[in-house]
Amino acid sequence: MADLLTVQSLSAGYGRAVVLSDVTFALGEGQALAVLGRNGVGKTTLIDSLIGVTRRFAGSVRFSGKEIATLSPEARAQRGIGWVPQERNVFRSLSVEENLTAVARPGPWTADRVFGLFPRLAERRHHAGSALSGGEQQMLAIGRALATNPKLLLLDEPTEGLAPIIVQEVLAAIARLLREEGLAAIVVEQHARKILPITDRAVILERGRIVHESASAALLADATPLERLLGVTER
Amino acid sequence: MSKGMGAWRRRTFLGGALAGMVAAPAVLRAAPPGKPVRVGGTLSLTGFLAQTAAIHKIAAEIMVEEINGRDGFLGRPIEYVLLDDQSKPDVARSLYEKLITVDKVDLIQGPYATAPILAAMGVAQRYGKIIIQSSMGIPKLQTYDMAFPATPFGPEPDKSYPNVILDAMATLSPAPKSMVVLTSKFPSAQFMAQGMRTEAEKRGVKVPLFLEYEAGNRDFGAIAARVKEANADFLWVGSLGLESNQILEALRKLDYRPKNSFHLYPAPGPLALSPDGNLVWSSTFLEPDEPFMSRPGMKRIAEHYKERATKANLPYPIIDAQAAGMAAQWQILEQGVNGAKSLEDKQIAAWLKKNVVTTVYGPTKFDGPYNHGAPAQLIRQVQNKEWKVVWPKDLAAPGVKLING
Amino acid sequence: MPSATLLGQALISGVLAGGMYGLLALGLSLSWGLLRLVNLSHFALAFLAAYLTYEMGTTYHIDPWWSVLVIVPAMFVIGLLQHWVFDRFKVNELASLLITFSFAVILEVAIQLYWTADYRRFETHYSTLSIKVGAFYIPVLELILCLVAGVLAWGTWLWLRKTYVGKALRASAEDAEIAAAYGVDHKKLAYLLSGLGAAYAGVAGTFIALIATLAPAQIWAWLGVVFAVVIIGRLGNPLGALFAGMLIGASESIAMAVLSPAWAPVVSFSVLIVLLLWDPDWS
Numbered sequence: 053m054a055d056l057l058t059v060q061s062l063s064a065g066y067g068r069a070v071v072l073s074d075v076t077f078a079l080g081e082g083q084a085l086a087v088l089g090r091n092g093v094g095k096t097t098l099i100d101s102l103i104g105v106t107r108r109f110a111g112s113v114r115f116s117g118k119e120i121a122t123l124s125p126e127a128r129a130q131r132g133i134g135w136v137p138q139e140r141n142v143f144r145s146l147s148v149e150e151n152l153t154a155v156a157r158p159g160p161w162t163a164d165r166v167f168g169l170f171p172r173l174a175e176r177r178h179h180a181g182s183a184l185s186g187g188e189q190q191m192l193a194i195g196r197a198l199a200t201n202p203k204l205l206l207l208d209e210p211t212e213g214l215a216p217i218i219v220q221e222v223l224a225a226i227a228r229l230l231r232e233e234g235l236a237a238i239v240v241e242q243h244a245r246k247i248l249p250i251t252d253r254a255v256i257l258e259r260g261r262i263v264h265e266s267a268s269a270a271l272l273a274d275a276t277p278l279e280r281l282l283g284v285t286e287r
Numbered sequence: 288m289s290k291g292m293g294a295w296r297r298r299t300f301l302g303g304a305l306a307g308m309v310a311a312p313a314v315l316r317a318a319p320p321g322k323p324v325r326v327g328g329t330l331s332l333t334g335f336l337a338q339t340a341a342i343h344k345i346a347a348e349i350m351v352e353e354i355n356g357r358d359g360f361l362g363r364p365i366e367y368v369l370l371d372d373q374s375k376p377d378v379a380r381s382l383y384e385k386l387i388t389v390d391k392v393d394l395i396q397g398p399y400a401t402a403p404i405l406a407a408m409g410v411a412q413r414y415g416k417i418i419i420q421s422s423m424g425i426p427k428l429q430t431y432d433m434a435f436p437a438t439p440f441g442p443e444p445d446k447s448y449p450n451v452i453l454d455a456m457a458t459l460s461p462a463p464k465s466m467v468v469l470t471s472k473f474p475s476a477q478f479m480a481q482g483m484r485t486e487a488e489k490r491g492v493k494v495p496l497f498l499e500y501e502a503g504n505r506d507f508g509a510i511a512a513r514v515k516e517a518n519a520d521f522l523w524v525g526s527l528g529l530e531s532n533q534i535l536e537a538l539r540k541l542d543y544r545p546k547n548s549f550h551l552y553p554a555p556g557p558l559a560l561s562p563d564g565n566l567v568w569s570s571t572f573l574e575p576d577e578p579f580m581s582r583p584g585m586k587r588i589a590e591h592y593k594e595r596a597t598k599a600n601l602p603y604p605i606i607d608a609q610a611a612g613m614a615a616q617w618q619i620l621e622q623g624v625n626g627a628k629s630l631e632d633k634q635i636a637a638w639l640k641k642n643v644v645t646t647v648y649g650p651t652k653f654d655g656p657y658n659h660g661a662p663a664q665l666i667r668q669v670q671n672k673e674w675k676v677v678w679p680k681d682l683a684a685p686g687v688k689l690i691n692g
Numbered sequence: 693m694p695s696a697t698l699l700g701q702a703l704i705s706g707v708l709a710g711g712m713y714g715l716l717a718l719g720l721s722l723s724w725g726l727l728r729l730v731n732l733s734h735f736a737l738a739f740l741a742a743y744l745t746y747e748m749g750t751t752y753h754i755d756p757w758w759s760v761l762v763i764v765p766a767m768f769v770i771g772l773l774q775h776w777v778f779d780r781f782k783v784n785e786l787a788s789l790l791i792t793f794s795f796a797v798i799l800e801v802a803i804q805l806y807w808t809a810d811y812r813r814f815e816t817h818y819s820t821l822s823i824k825v826g827a828f829y830i831p832v833l834e835l836i837l838c839l840v841a842g843v844l845a846w847g848t849w850l851w852l853r854k855t856y857v858g859k860a861l862r863a864s865a866e867d868a869e870i871a872a873a874y875g876v877d878h879k880k881l882a883y884l885l886s887g888l889g890a891a892y893a894g895v896a897g898t899f900i901a902l903i904a905t906l907a908p909a910q911i912w913a914w915l916g917v918v919f920a921v922v923i924i925g926r927l928g929n930p931l932g933a934l935f936a937g938m939l940i941g942a943s944e945s946i947a948m949a950v951l952s953p954a955w956a957p958v959v960s961f962s963v964l965i966v967l968l969l970w971d972p973d974w975s
Contacts, residue, residue, distance in 0.1 A: 103873050129875030141870045143863045154859035155874035200874055333801070335909040337809030374909070472954055500953035503913055505904070506941070508705020508831075509948035512698050529811050529905040539820040540831040541701065557813045563820075601810050 056081045062111030064101040071097040073260045082234040086247045089257035095240040104128045134202025140193040144182035152199045159201025166195035187218035205237040319359040323366040327386030328396035334374025346610040349591045350617035360624045376406035383410040417632040421612025424475030426657045433636040437615035441662025445482025448664045455678040463520030465493040470525025473502045480525040511537035522548035535563035547692040556603025564669045566692040571667040572608040576684035615646035697827045702949035710941020711838035714934035715896045717921040719889035725928020726865040728785045733792040736799035739911045741897025746814045764894040771890025804908040812906035837899045845934035920964040
C-alpha cells in the first residue's frame with residue numbers, strides 16, 4: 053500500500069529558530085497516528101509544518117505521491133489536508149452553517165453530515181461562531197475541516213480545555229471518524245490514554261525529534277515509554 | 288498635503304507672451320527690451336476655487352501681453368510669476384512670503400477670493416507692498432492702506448446693492464411684496480444676504496423666510512420644500528458656483544418656479560444655459576455689450592478672452608465680471624506705475640489715491656473708505672440664454688429691458 | 693412648526709439623497725470591511741466615471757444608460773489594476789489610506805487637465821422629472837438611483853451570505869491565515885472584490901453625472917459623510933451601508949426642514965457619534 057504521507061528528514065521552525073529536527077515518519081491510507089509528547093516539544097510545529105505555515109530548513113513532505121513542502125497553505129488544503137487548530141479559530145462572524153459552507157469542497161462530507169455527527173451544531177446552525185461554547189467550537193472546528201473533504205485530518209489537541217462530558221462526546225466522534233469512516237488522521241494529544249485506543253500508530257516527540265515510534269496497541273500494553281518520556285503514571 | 292504639481296506651480300508668461308504676439312495681430316509691437324519687471328501672485332489653480340482660477344489666469348495672460356505690447360512697465364517687459372495657492376489661505380500666505388523674500392519679485396498682484404486675499408494682504412502689509420485685488424466682496428475687511436480694489440463694489444455693498452435690486456423690483460408689475468432670502472454661509476454671500484434682508488424690510492418688502500446653508504451643501508430637496516412653502520413673490524439667493532442651478536432644479540422637481548429670482552455669484556454659463564435659468568437675475572459689473580464694449584481696450588480683451596477660453600476648453604468662454612476684474616487689476620497696476628513713473632510701492636499707491644484710473648469698469652477712484660470709490664454693481668438677466676445688463680436702465684444693452692418672469 | 697407636507701417632502705428628498713450616500717458607501721465598505729483597504733480613491737473613481745458619462749453624453753451623445761455598459765466594466769478593470777498595486781506592495785490598512793489618497797490626487801489633477809477646473813453640468817431632459825403622489829413629489833432620477841442602489845446592496849448582501857465566494861471572503865476578512873489553511877485563495881477573491889468595488893464607483897459615477905455638479909475638487913465633497921455612512925452601516929455590510937445612507941440623508945433633510953439648512957453637515961457626524969456611543973446591536 054502506497055503511503056498517503058511521507059515526511060523525510062524534516063527540519064522546520066519559525067524565523068531563525070529550528071523547532072523540529074530531522075523528523076521522519078510515514079502514514080498509510082486510512083491510518084491514524086497519535087503524536088505524543090510534553091508541552092513545547094514541537095507537536096504543534098509538526099502540524100503547522102504539514103499545513104504549511106512554518107519555515108522549512110530541510111527535508112521533504114510528500115502527500116499522495118507529490119512533494120508539497122513548497123506549496124502555500126491554500127494549495128495544500130486544496131490537495132486534501134484538513135486541519136483542526138488547537139485554538140479552534142472558528143470564524144466568529146460567520147454562522148455555524150456558514151463556517152461549514154464557506155470552506156466546503158465537494159465530497160461525501162456535507163454540512164448535513166457534519167450535523168449528523170454533531171447534533172448540537174445542528175441546533176445552533178444559525179448562531180454566530182462567537183456565540184458557541186468551547187465544546188461547540190471544537191465540534192465546529194472538526195466539522196469545518198471535514199467539510200473540506202480532506203484525505204488527511206490533522207487534529208491539534210482536540211480535547212484540550214473541554215469539560216469531561218464534552219471530551220467524551222468529541223472523542224467518540226473522532227473515534228467514529230477514524231474507525232468507522234477510515235479517515236487518515238494525525239492526532240496531537242498530551243493525554244496519551246485518551247487517544248491511543250483509537251489510533252493505529254504513535255510517535256513520541258522530545259525536543260523536536262521523534263524518540264519513540266510504535267503501534268498504539270503496543271504502548272497501551274507496555275506503558276514504560278510513556279512513563280519514561282511523558283511522566284505518565286495514571287492507571 | 289502636497290499636490291505634487293511642480294510643473295504647474297511656477298509659470299512665467301514671458302514666453303507665452305512672445306508666442307502670443309506672433310499669433311495675435313492686435314499686438315503689434317514687440318515687448319520692450321531689458322530686464323523684466325517681475326510681478327508675483329497666486330491663483331487657486333487647484334482645489335475648490337480652481338474653476339475661477341482658470342478664468343483669471345487667461346485674463347492675466349492677456350493683460351501681460353497687452354502691457355508688453357505697449358511699453359511694459361517703464362520701458363521694461365513684465366513677467367507674471369504665478370504660483371498655485373491650492374484654494375488655501377495658509378498656502379497663499381506662505382507663497383506670497385516666498386514671492387517677496389525668496390523670488391524677490393518687484394511687485395505683487397492679489398489672489399482670488401476673500402480668504403486668500405486677506406492672507407496675501409497681511410504679507411503685503413508686512414513688507415510694504417501695494418496689493419490690488421478684484422474679488423473681496425466685503426470691502427470693510429480691506430483695512431490696509433496700500434490695498435486697492437479693482438472691482439467697484441463701493442465701500443458698503445451690503446447697503447448699496449440691495450437697494451439697486453429693490454429699485455429694479457419696484458418697477459415690476461405687480462411689484463413683489465415679499466422675498467425669500469436664501470444664502471450660502473460663504474462669508475461674502477452671507478454678508479450680502481444680511482444686507483438684503485435689512486434693506487428689504489426697511490423698504491416694506493417682507494422677508495418671511497431667511498435661510499442659510501453650509502457652503503458645499505449637497506442636497507437642496509428640503510430647502511426647496513421650504514422655499515416652495517414660503518411662496519414669496521421674489522427669491523434672492525446668495526449662491527456661489529452651481530448652487531443656483533441645484534436650487535432651481537430642486538424647486539422644479541417640486542413643480543415650483545419662483546416668479547423672479549436673483550442669484551449673487553452663480554457660475555454664469557451653466558445658469559444661462561439651464562432651462563431653469565431663463566429670466567433669472569444676477570449681479571455683475573459689466574457684460575460684453577454696449578456701452579461696456581466701447582470702453583478703452585475692452586473689445587480687444589473680450590475677443591482675446593473668447594479665443595483663449597475656447598482653446599482652454601472652458602465651457603463658458605465669454606468675458607464677464609470675473610475675468611474683467613483680473614483685467615482691471617492689471618490696468619490699475621499699469622496706470623499706477625506709469626503715473627507714478629516708479630516701481631516703488633509707496634509712490635504707486637500715493638499716485639492711485641490721488642488720480643482717476645480708467646479700467647474696463649470705467650473711470651475708477653480710490654478716495655473713499657477702504658480705498659473704495661463709488662459702487663457700480665449692476666443687475667443682469669438671462670434672456671435667450673445670454674446674460675444682458677438690465678439695470679440700471681442707462682447701462683442696459685441697446686433695446687434690452689428687464690423682463691418680468 | 694413646519695407643515696406635514698414640508699416634513700414629508702423633506703423626508704422623501706432626504707431618503708432619496710441618502711441613496712447616493714449608500715451607493716458611494718457600498719464599494720468603500722466592502723473593501724474596507726473585507727480587504728482592510730481604505731480606498732480614498734473610491735470618490736475619485738466615481739468622479740472619473742461621472743466625467744466619462746458626461747463626456748460620452750455631451751460629445752458623442754451616448755445616453756448614460758448605454759455608456760454605463762462601457763464605464764462599469766472599465767472601472768472594474770481599473771479596480772483590478774489598483775489591487776495589483778496593493779498586492780504587489782503588500783499594502784496594509786494605514787498604507788492604503790496614503791496610497792489611495794495619492795491616487796485620488798493624481799486622478800483629480802488628471803481630470804482637471806482634461807476637463808478643466810470649471811463646473812460641468814450634464815443637462816438631460818429627464819433630470820428634473822418628478823412623479824406626484826398626493827401632496828408629494830418624487831424625483832424620478834433619484835428614485836431610480838435608490839432602486840439601483842437597493843438592488844446592488846441587496847444582491848451583494850445575498851452574494852456575501854449565500855455563495856461560496858461571499859462566505860469565503862467574509863471568512864478571510866476575519867482571519868486570512870486560517871481561511872487560507874482551509875483552501876481559501878484570498879488573493880483571487882481580493883482582486884474580484886476590488887474590481888467590484890470600483891465597478892460600484894462606476895455606477896455611482898453615472899448617477900453623479902446626472903444629478904450632481906462636476907468639478908474636480910468635488911471629489912472630496914462626499915468624503916466625510918460617506919465615511920460616516922460606512923461606519924454607521926458597519927464595515928463590509930452592504931445593506932447596512934444603504935440603510936445608513938438613507939438614515940443620514942433623511943436626518944440631514946429633516947434638520948434642514950425643521951432647523952436650519954446649515955445644520956445639515958453636523959447631522960451625519962452627530963448621528964455617527966450617538967450610534968457609536970449607544971452601539972445598538974442590529975447587525
